[in-house]
Structures are given as C-alpha cells and as structure tokens.
Amino acid sequence: MSEPAATVRRVMRRWGQAATPDTGDAGVDGARADARADARADAGAGAGGRVAARRTQAEQRESRVAAGLSELERWLADQIGQGIAQARQTGPADWDDLARRLVDAQAPGVAGSVTRLPRVLGAEDWPGLLLGEYALLRLLAVAHRRAAALPEPLRQTVRARVGFPVTRESVLAAAAVRDHWDVVGCRDEEQDRLVARRVWLAGRTTGRLAMVLSFAPAGQPLDAFPPPGTTIDADLAFYPGASPLRALVAGRRGLVDAGPPPGTKVSQVPALIAEVLAADPWTDSWPLVLDGAVPCLDGLADDEGNALPLHPSAGVPWRLLAVSGGRPVTVAAEWTPRGLVPLTVWNEDGRAVPL
Amino acid sequence: MTKAVSGGREAGRVSWEELVSTALVGADRRAVPPESLLERAAEQVVRMRAGRRPGRGRPPAPAAAETMPLVPGAAADRLARMLAGEQSRLLTEWLETAAARRVRVPAEMIPGLLDLGARDRSIRACLGAVTGARGRWLAGLNPAWAYLLAEPAHVPPDEVWELGTSGDRRAFLAALRHRDPAAARELLERGWSAETPEDRSVFVPILADGLGMADEPFLESVLDDRRREVRQAAADLLTRLPRSRLALRMTARARRLVTGNGSRLRAEPPQECDGAMERDGVRARPPAGMETRGWWLQQVVAHTPLSFWPDHLGMPPHEIAAARIGDWQREVRMGWTRAAILQRDAAWARALFEAEPLTDLLAVLPPEERSRRAAELVAGHPVDGQMVMMLGGVPRPWGHRLARAVLKKIVETTRTQPWNAGELIRLAGERFDPAMHEHAGEVPELAATLRFRSEMLKELE
Structure with missing residues (x-):
C-alpha cells in the first residue's frame, strides 16, 4: 500500500464510527469504505498497470479479510470461554483495539459493528444483548x-456486511425497479464531521421498501431529496443481497400527488420481520409503514390491543402522540431488534409530519 | 430461517437465560465449547428477534374534538422557526396574538411549547388557549405539563363550574363577573368553604372587575381565611373601597403613624404587628434585608386609601410626594407607591413619579401620558441598566412619542458607544409598533426585528 498505514487507519476508523447512534448497519460502513477504496485505487496505480494492480489488490484484500475474520472468531471464542462479566469495564478498550485490527484487515463493515458494541452496555439486560451481538459477529x-x-x-449479503466494496456502476448496471415511491422517512446523523442521510422509500405498486444513503462533510449540503410525505416516480437500483434494501436512484421522473402511503397492520409486522431476518439474519434496521396504528406511551397498538414496543432510547413519542390524539394514524417507523423508532406520521389532514 | 442461521442443526433445549449465564461466568468454567455456545446463541437471538410477538398496548383514551380553527400555515411555519431559535424573544407576542385571535397551533408543535411552558410561567395562560383540546389531552398524559390544566381554555362548557378544571372555572367566573358582578359573587360565596386554598386564592382577585361596596361583607369575611394568599388578595381589594371596614381600620392606624407639621412630615412605625393587623393583610415577617418595624409601617401606608392623606396632612398629593419625612421616608414613600398601584390612582402615581421615576408607577398612568413621561426620561438619560429596566416596565406597544425618543437614543448611542446599544435595540424590537420598521433604517437589526413582527402579525390576522 502506498499510503502510510496510519492515515488509512484513521480515515477508515472515522468512517467506521460515523454510523448512526440508534441503529447499526454494516452496509453503511461498507458504503463509507467504497468511495475510499476507489479513490485509493485511482491514486495508487499508473494508467497501464491499473487493471493488474486492482486484481492484486483484490486478492490481497481477500486474504487479509480472511485472516482478520479468523482472528475475530478466535477472539470471540476466548471472550466467551473466559466470561463476559467484566465487559462493562474492559469492553470499550478491547473493542477499540479489535476494531482497529479489523480495519487493518480491510473489513470495515465488521469493524463498524464492533465499534457500536458499547451501545449495549447502557441497557439493563446488557449481558444478553452483548451475547447476541457476539453470536451474530461470529x-x-x-x-x-x-x-x-x-x-x-446470501453470499452478497455476507460480503456487504463484512465491508467489501460494491461499485455504483455495478449497482446501476442491474435492472432498476420503477414505481411510485413514497418518501416515508429521512434521518441525518452527524458524527466526526461527516453527515449520513438515510431516506426510506416505499413502493406503491411493488410494495418494496428501499433506503437511499448519502454522505457529506458536516456543514456542506447533502443531496437534495423530496421530503417525507412526497411521492416520486423513479427507478431504483438495488444493491445485491438476500434481502435488498439499500438502493440508488437510477432515474427520477417527477413528483406524484398521491396522499398518505398504504401501510401494513401492526399484527402483520412479526411475520414480515421474520421473513426479512430469514433472508438476512444480521438485519438490524428495516423500514415499516403501519396503518391504523394507535400510538401509546411506549408502543404502537392496533384496535385489538396488539402493540409493538418502541426502542427504549426513543423515549415517549410526544410529537407522535400529539398528532394522533389517541386515534389510529398512518405512521412510518424503523424496525430495530430493540424496538421501533418512529420516523413520520400522517395527520388527519393527510399531511406528513416528520418525527 | 434456521437454514440461514446455523445450517439447521438441532440446538438442543438450552434456554436463553442459561446461555447468557454461561457466557457471563465463562464457557470454560462450565466445560462448554465457546464455539457451540455462540452458535446456539446466534440461532436463538435471530429466532427471538423474528418471533417477537406483539405485546398488549394501552392506548390512551381519544382526545376531545377541537373547537377552534387551526392557525394559518404561514404562521405555523414561522412558529416552527421561532421554536428552532429564530427571533425567539418574540415567541410570547406570537402566542398572545394567537390566543387573542382564538386559533390553535398544529398538534406536532404542542409538545415543544408545553416544554417551554414548564420552564416559563409567563406563557402558560396563552398556551392554555392556543394548544386547544389536544394540549389538555397531552397535559393529562405527562405530569410535567399538568400545569396546563390550571389554565383557562376558550369556550367553557355549561357545567364547567361544577365539573371543570381550575382554569376553566376561573375563566367561567371571570366571564360571569364581567356580565353580572353580583351573580358571580353569590356563586362564589355559595360553595366557598368547599374550594381548595389554591382556587380560593385565584378566585378572589377576579372580583376586582366591577368591585363595589356590595362585595365588602364577603371580602371582609375572607380576611379570616386560613391561607395567607387568600387573605392578602381580599385585603388588596378592600383597600380600593375607602368605606370598607378594612380601609377604616387602616386609616385609624395610619393616622397615628404618619403626621404633618406644616411642610414637614413625621413617621413613627408601629410598635408591634398584632393579630388584627395580620388579619388585615399586614405580614409580620419582613423580606430579607428589611427593618421589621419599617416593613409594618410600609404595609399600613400601602393599604390605607390614598384619599385619606390630603385632608390628614393638609397638602395636595404632589406636595405630599415631595415632602421630606425624616427617618422613615423610604418606607412611607414605598407604601404610597404600592398604594397608588393597588388603588390605580393616576394622580398619586403622577405625583410620586415626579418625586422618583419608578417604572411600576408608569403602569397606572394613561397610555399617552405614560409614553410621554418615559420619552422625557429617555431623552435626558444616558443608556444604562437603569434606563433599560425602566423601559422594560413599559408594556408593548410603545406610543409614538416614546418610540421616537428611544430610536433617537439608539442612533446616538450606536454612533458613540455601539457596545451599549444592544439591549436597548432588542427591547425596542419587541416593544415598538412594528409599523415603525420604515423609520428604523439606520438600525438594521431593529428594522429586521420590526419587519419580522410586522409579517408575523399579518400572518396571524
């Protein structure tokens, strides 16, 4: 590698950590790494030897990743062998170290998951949460x-979660899905002076869900995207995987006046999530559009009293409650293993209110 | 699912709790291979995530229907910007205007506003109006916002006096008092003994509207109330009735304490604060830093009808206000000042203001005169904390005269001591008639604030 390892490590680590506080998404870490890897390849090789250089780089990467992950397997087995009772004291420093080695091993996706481990320590049931995270890493x-x-x-999903790059061109080369896409949620998260914007979309006719990701240095404008509540006629190209969600806008044809999006019932959510997890067990974020949901202080209920819990860190959803007034509403939320994070609610006039 | 997770191997019947407990103490100690523990854990964690069944929800009872129209969209957008920090000092005016126009804010803004009201009492009355039925519904769900239920909302229903919240009943009583003072007093008297001390202390001041001697027997009896705030409120009203028994008792006390001797006055504070004085609203314990007997003297003077003094001392008010009083001059003057405010006596307020320009007195003067007097003060003083405080006591909107004087002062100060003009510019921005923005071109910050207010008020029309 032509660049000093320390620089790469610093940059990659920053990307690894710049993910969301509430949800993890290894695909995001991969995305951060993609652009970096392209830039490095372009800068590092002369015009003639570029293809060959890339091939060598790719082979090198495969073996580095394999070595890094087998070290991870050993490390996890050691932890479980010795016991995780001290994780609250020793975990953060150990994980920092581990994440650094995984970055060096060019597995930024896994490194990102490790970097997010300290989040579980705040919960009362942290031993169970930590065991779950360790188990999924293994x-x-x-x-x-x-x-x-x-x-x-599934192989594509695994590679994306490990952090292998997927080029924009290869995504755009696949067939795009045209639909009227409802923009159902948007969230910007800033960390280490990098802002990540996620926009969640739901297709009217295909019923498909999508997430479009963009980055910008803090203070600089992100890609403009129609706000939640709008509907766009667009072609989306999905990243490959067993449960594709991340997508690029391949072609935008215009805005559609369509009203609030159709949604699923609260009682249908468990089956839906089970299907998603069956395809990709590492899924820790999935958008949902619910209709006929009555917001409660700690969950979303239907008229039969079935309720999905909210993420504990989300607090009481006062804005959502205020808009609902105790009546059923259409609401978009992000599913996470620990509960829902509300994104957008449609009020009685059909106007979208971001949460 | 299981195919993707672990290749479908049977994990055995080990409970999740057991896996966690083994992981905590260490798989080695229990002779479990760590790899197989992690494999089982992976299978179980995915199974738990996927198989999580919905729990039982406890949806709140639905909110009542709204009776007021929603604020126009442009006004709501501006409110959102103000809540995010833009011109946030003008928030109170937005809320007051919206409350007066009887419109309500969009539901999603209510939580942010109620959080503000939890910290700032001054906006609570407005919030009671502009948050509508949804605001009260939310206040019932969040103890931090329960204060809202004590604020009146618009349009109290018919049975409000028997069943309504404290705020609704207050609004109902105030409206009835305005229409029919005797009926309001009688209604209050009938259930008086069953009211809470908090309600009693907010109901008494409502009788200020249309106050007359017919209220005297009831108010006199309220002087025996157990709660000091209630007694105090009744005493404050009774001093406005020169023929009330309280006024006569106070006059008898004052007659002994302050005496005239030609152009010189003499004051002698009471030796003690007896039970009768306490019943009449005199507080025995002075505020920190105040001499005890002087405090009693001040309160007696404050609760004596001002009409008593000219005859007693043989001088008109403006001479009394300017007279020297020896040892207790400060306490006696403070008493008269308080009396002028309580009894809303413009002649005395004018006389006292000339002796010492206290802002509180300006409030008693007619608006035109208030504006003129404040303008004179501004013209003759440098910008300092005292001037800003004096002007802070003059409510919005400032009359033309005062606004012109302040604008002139700002322009002068910006030229010579720009660091000193900031607070005055901000205050002027809040208090000027927004139409003044056309004349404020020399002070861009002020002009911008006034334009903002001008647009804000237009949107709320």
Whole structure:
C-alpha cells in the first residue's frame, strides 16, 4: 500500500464510527469504505498497470479479510470461554483495539459493528444483548469462511456486511425497479464531521421498501431529496443481497400527488420481520409503514390491543402522540431488534409530519 | 430461517437465560465449547428477534374534538422557526396574538411549547388557549405539563363550574363577573368553604372587575381565611373601597403613624404587628434585608386609601410626594407607591413619579401620558441598566412619542458607544409598533426585528 498505514487507519476508523447512534448497519460502513477504496485505487496505480494492480489488490484484500475474520472468531471464542462479566469495564478498550485490527484487515463493515458494541452496555439486560451481538459477529465470520457454499444472494449479503466494496456502476448496471415511491422517512446523523442521510422509500405498486444513503462533510449540503410525505416516480437500483434494501436512484421522473402511503397492520409486522431476518439474519434496521396504528406511551397498538414496543432510547413519542390524539394514524417507523423508532406520521389532514 | 442461521442443526433445549449465564461466568468454567455456545446463541437471538410477538398496548383514551380553527400555515411555519431559535424573544407576542385571535397551533408543535411552558410561567395562560383540546389531552398524559390544566381554555362548557378544571372555572367566573358582578359573587360565596386554598386564592382577585361596596361583607369575611394568599388578595381589594371596614381600620392606624407639621412630615412605625393587623393583610415577617418595624409601617401606608392623606396632612398629593419625612421616608414613600398601584390612582402615581421615576408607577398612568413621561426620561438619560429596566416596565406597544425618543437614543448611542446599544435595540424590537420598521433604517437589526413582527402579525390576522 502506498499510503502510510496510519492515515488509512484513521480515515477508515472515522468512517467506521460515523454510523448512526440508534441503529447499526454494516452496509453503511461498507458504503463509507467504497468511495475510499476507489479513490485509493485511482491514486495508487499508473494508467497501464491499473487493471493488474486492482486484481492484486483484490486478492490481497481477500486474504487479509480472511485472516482478520479468523482472528475475530478466535477472539470471540476466548471472550466467551473466559466470561463476559467484566465487559462493562474492559469492553470499550478491547473493542477499540479489535476494531482497529479489523480495519487493518480491510473489513470495515465488521469493524463498524464492533465499534457500536458499547451501545449495549447502557441497557439493563446488557449481558444478553452483548451475547447476541457476539453470536451474530461470529455467525458473520463463519458465513464468510463458508461463503463458497452459500447461495449467491446470501453470499452478497455476507460480503456487504463484512465491508467489501460494491461499485455504483455495478449497482446501476442491474435492472432498476420503477414505481411510485413514497418518501416515508429521512434521518441525518452527524458524527466526526461527516453527515449520513438515510431516506426510506416505499413502493406503491411493488410494495418494496428501499433506503437511499448519502454522505457529506458536516456543514456542506447533502443531496437534495423530496421530503417525507412526497411521492416520486423513479427507478431504483438495488444493491445485491438476500434481502435488498439499500438502493440508488437510477432515474427520477417527477413528483406524484398521491396522499398518505398504504401501510401494513401492526399484527402483520412479526411475520414480515421474520421473513426479512430469514433472508438476512444480521438485519438490524428495516423500514415499516403501519396503518391504523394507535400510538401509546411506549408502543404502537392496533384496535385489538396488539402493540409493538418502541426502542427504549426513543423515549415517549410526544410529537407522535400529539398528532394522533389517541386515534389510529398512518405512521412510518424503523424496525430495530430493540424496538421501533418512529420516523413520520400522517395527520388527519393527510399531511406528513416528520418525527 | 434456521437454514440461514446455523445450517439447521438441532440446538438442543438450552434456554436463553442459561446461555447468557454461561457466557457471563465463562464457557470454560462450565466445560462448554465457546464455539457451540455462540452458535446456539446466534440461532436463538435471530429466532427471538423474528418471533417477537406483539405485546398488549394501552392506548390512551381519544382526545376531545377541537373547537377552534387551526392557525394559518404561514404562521405555523414561522412558529416552527421561532421554536428552532429564530427571533425567539418574540415567541410570547406570537402566542398572545394567537390566543387573542382564538386559533390553535398544529398538534406536532404542542409538545415543544408545553416544554417551554414548564420552564416559563409567563406563557402558560396563552398556551392554555392556543394548544386547544389536544394540549389538555397531552397535559393529562405527562405530569410535567399538568400545569396546563390550571389554565383557562376558550369556550367553557355549561357545567364547567361544577365539573371543570381550575382554569376553566376561573375563566367561567371571570366571564360571569364581567356580565353580572353580583351573580358571580353569590356563586362564589355559595360553595366557598368547599374550594381548595389554591382556587380560593385565584378566585378572589377576579372580583376586582366591577368591585363595589356590595362585595365588602364577603371580602371582609375572607380576611379570616386560613391561607395567607387568600387573605392578602381580599385585603388588596378592600383597600380600593375607602368605606370598607378594612380601609377604616387602616386609616385609624395610619393616622397615628404618619403626621404633618406644616411642610414637614413625621413617621413613627408601629410598635408591634398584632393579630388584627395580620388579619388585615399586614405580614409580620419582613423580606430579607428589611427593618421589621419599617416593613409594618410600609404595609399600613400601602393599604390605607390614598384619599385619606390630603385632608390628614393638609397638602395636595404632589406636595405630599415631595415632602421630606425624616427617618422613615423610604418606607412611607414605598407604601404610597404600592398604594397608588393597588388603588390605580393616576394622580398619586403622577405625583410620586415626579418625586422618583419608578417604572411600576408608569403602569397606572394613561397610555399617552405614560409614553410621554418615559420619552422625557429617555431623552435626558444616558443608556444604562437603569434606563433599560425602566423601559422594560413599559408594556408593548410603545406610543409614538416614546418610540421616537428611544430610536433617537439608539442612533446616538450606536454612533458613540455601539457596545451599549444592544439591549436597548432588542427591547425596542419587541416593544415598538412594528409599523415603525420604515423609520428604523439606520438600525438594521431593529428594522429586521420590526419587519419580522410586522409579517408575523399579518400572518396571524
């Protein structure tokens, strides 16, 4: 590598940490790394040797990642062997160290997941949450080791979560999905002077869900995107995977006047999430559009009293409650393993209110 | 699902709790291979996430329907910007104007406003009006916002006196008092003994509207109330009735305490604060830093009808206000000042203001005169904390004369001591008639604030 390792490490670490406080998404870490890897490849090789150089780089990367993940497997087994009772004291420093080694091993996706581990320590049931995270990390390392035996879409998911780059061109080269997409949520998160914007979309006719991700240095404008409550006629190109969600806007044809989006019932959510997790067990963020949901102080209920809990860190959703006034509303929320994070609610006049 | 997770191997019947407990103490100690523990944990965690069944929800009872129209969209957008920090000093005026126009704010803005009201009492009355039925519904769900239920909302329903919240009943009583003073007093008297001390202390001041000797027997009886705030409120009203028994008792006390001797006055504070004085609203314990007997003297003077003094001392008010009083001059003057404010006596306020320009007195003067007197003060003083404080006591909107004087002062000060003009510019921005923005071109910050207010008020029309 032509650049000093320390610089790469610093930059990659920053990308690894710049993910959201509430949800993790290994795909995001990969995305941050993509642009960086492209830039490095372009800068590092002369015009003639570029293709060959890339091939060598790719081979090097494969073996680095494999070595890094097998070290991760050993590290996890050691932790569980010795016991995790001291994790609150020793965890953060250990994880910092581990994340750094994973960045060096060019697995920024896994490094990002490790960087987010301290979040579980605030919860009362942190031992169970931590065991769950360790178990899923090991599952990812094992899946990568056995990648050749996996079906292609799942192999793509594993590689994306590990942090292998997927180029924009390859995503755009696949067939795009045209639909009237409702913009159902938007969230900007800033960390270390980098802002990540996620825009969640729901397709009217295909019923598909999508998430468009963009980055900008803090203080600089992000890609303009129609706000929640609008509907766009657009072609979306999905990143490959077993449960594709992340997408690029391949073509935007215009705005559509369509009113509030159709939604699913609260009682249908568990089956829907089970399906998503069956395809991609590492999923920790999935958009939902619910209709006929009555916001409560700590959850979203339907008229039969079934309720989905909210994420504990989201607090009482006062704005959502205020808009609902105790009546059923259409509401978009982000599913996470620990509960829902409300994104947008449509009021009685059909106007979208971001939460 | 299981295929993707672990290749479908049977994990055995180990509970999640057992896995966590083994992981905590260490798999080695329990002779479990760590890899297999992690494998089982992965399978279970995905199964738990995927198989999480909905719990039982406790949806709140639906909110009542709204009776007021929603504020226009442009006004709501401006409010959102103000809540985000733009020109936030003008928020009170926005709320007051919206409350007077009887419009309500969009539901999603209510939580932010109620949080503000939890910290700032001064806006609570307006919030009671502009947050509508949804605001009260939310206040019932969040103890931090419960204060809202003590504020009157618009349009109290018919049974409000028996069943309404404290705020609704206050609004109802005030409206009835305005229409029919005797009926309001009788209604209050009938259920008096069953009212809470808090309600009693907010109901008494409502009788100020249309106050007359017919209220005297009731107010006199309220002087025996157990709660000091209630007694105090009744005493404050009774001093406005020169023929009330309280006024006569105070006059008898004052007659002994302050005496005239030609152009010189003499004051002698009471030796003690007896039970009768306390019943009449004199507080025995002085505020920190005040001499005890002087405090009693001040209160007696403050609760004596001002009409008593000219005859007693043989001088008109303006001479009395300017007279020298020896040892207790400060206490006696403070008493008269307080009396002028309580009894809303413009002649005395004028006389006292000339002796010492206290802002509180300006409030008693007619608006035109208030504006003129404040303008004179501004013209003759440098900008300092005292001037800003004096002007802070003059409510919005400032009359033309005062505004012109302040604008002139700002322009002068900006030229010579720009660091000193900031607070005055901000105050002027809040208090000027917004139409003045056309004349404020020399002070861009002021002009911008006034334009903002001008647009803000237009949107709320």
